[in-house]
Amino acid sequence: MKDTACKILYVLHKKGENSHYKGLVALAEQNNMQVKFREFSIIGRSLKGIFKLDGKLYAKQWVNLFFMLGLLFSKNKRVVLGIAPYDYKLRSVLFFLKNHKVYYHTSWTSWDGSYYPKKKFVTDKLKQKWADFLETTSEHIFAVSGKTKEELTTHYNVPASKVSVVYHTVDPQFFIDYKVQKKHGSFIYVGRLLEEKGLTELLNFFAEKPSYTFTIVGNGTLENMVNEYAAKYPNIVYKGYVSDKEMLAKLYQEHQFLLMNSQRTERWEELFGMSIVEAMACKTIPVATSHSGPKEIIKTGENGILVQEGKMVSFLENELLNLDIVKLSTNAYQTAVLYTEEEVAKRWEPILA
Known part of the structure; x- marks a missing residue:
């Protein structure tokens, strides 16, 4: 299949969660499209590949690196981004995605700012960056549960129409x-x-x-x-x-x-x-x-x-x-x-x- 923006959907995650996107893959197949999975934690995953002597994991990071660099010289790719709430890496990831259509996918259920997994370098400025991403930058948000949707629409200026609940699928x-x-x-x-x-x-x-x-x-x-x-x-x-x-x-x-x-x-x-x-x-x-x-x-x-x-x-x-x-x-x-x-x-x- 020709690698064009209109024929490919990309899933960009820290370290890959392919099993969570079976519904997306099914949708792509129904519309003569393809889903490709990429990772943005390239340095960390490369080091893990080296230390564990995992040649396949290390080689995979070169694919991820070329993908990230390629984003800077292309536009209008559809990218589903999976990243933990308030992760400071959002800034750098969005730099690469600035010319593309970004869709956020999350299962996190607490969006009032009181509890979140990634606490490193979290500042008010970073939280504002996240608010801008959720409210403005993202094209659409895909939530794994209704609870996640409720939290996002309650604590951010995110209309209900912008959030779709996409459950994980049963094998x-x-x-x-x-x-x-x-x-x-x-x-x-x-x-x-x-x-x-x-x-x-x-x-x-x-x-x-x-x-x-x-x-x-x-x-x-x-x-x-x-x-x-x-x-x-x-x-x-x-x-x-x-x-x-x-x-x-x-x-x-x-x-x-x-x-x-x-x-x-x-x-x-x-x-x-x-x-x-x-x-x-x-x-x-x-x-x-x-x-x-x-x-x-x-x-x-x-x-x-x-x-x-x-x-x-x-x-x-x-x-x-x-x-x-x-x-x-x-x-x-x-x-x-x-x-x-x-x-x-x-x-x-x-x-x-």
Whole structure:
């Protein structure tokens, strides 16, 4: 394909996040276009390639370097920029992009200026540069969640029409029917094994409910504790971290419910998580605490259940028998369809305007 501005969409990121752009790639293919991925952290990535003797990584940085230099001698390329909030590198990146159409892609959910990941060299002047970028320089903003859009439109002079919510996509593997029989009274947790995930409460509950099965998938700081419970109680099973999507899909399909007992901290709450949608694609019903991420996906009583923090055990003990399992499972699957590459591609369409 000829490398012209009208035929290519570029994604420019610090170190590449190709899996987050499957919807964009699908849109490009539908319109006889191509997506190319480039990185702007060239020096750092080059040094990493040298120190780790990674020739492929080092060679890749030459491609990135020629791309960045080429931006200075071209114009009107469409570039999706992924960069952390208030990162000081925005200044230099925008210097290279000054003659091009820049679209910002972000998943960050706190834009009131109180908390952000890149604190180095952050000044009032830099924050103003970011405000100018969000409000004026960027052609359009693509937010990974509705929470991100709400924050941007609340704290900046950014109209809602300038922000499109483009979710991450569900891998097609999770929609394959592996003919796995769901076990009655079966529950699964998939994610990081951390205290704020409410795992201790769940483990204590299932330790006293031998008629239920509870499967845990993931790794993290509570791994030893999870192993201890799994060794002591036959109905608690620990699978470790599972990267194989087919294996993970089969695990979802074996279970009736996905549990997410997340507990807010000062700096964290459960955001948009693909594990909920992956489970839904497998007709597994999500039961989650009412955090901003799950609330974007789950309509309680329709395609899953939302419970208030501290009420998860009470729900499991008293309300499970009242659920319409067939309805919830069917609607969960229909919800997951909204997160396929084909559907998410439609949300990227403003980039073609």
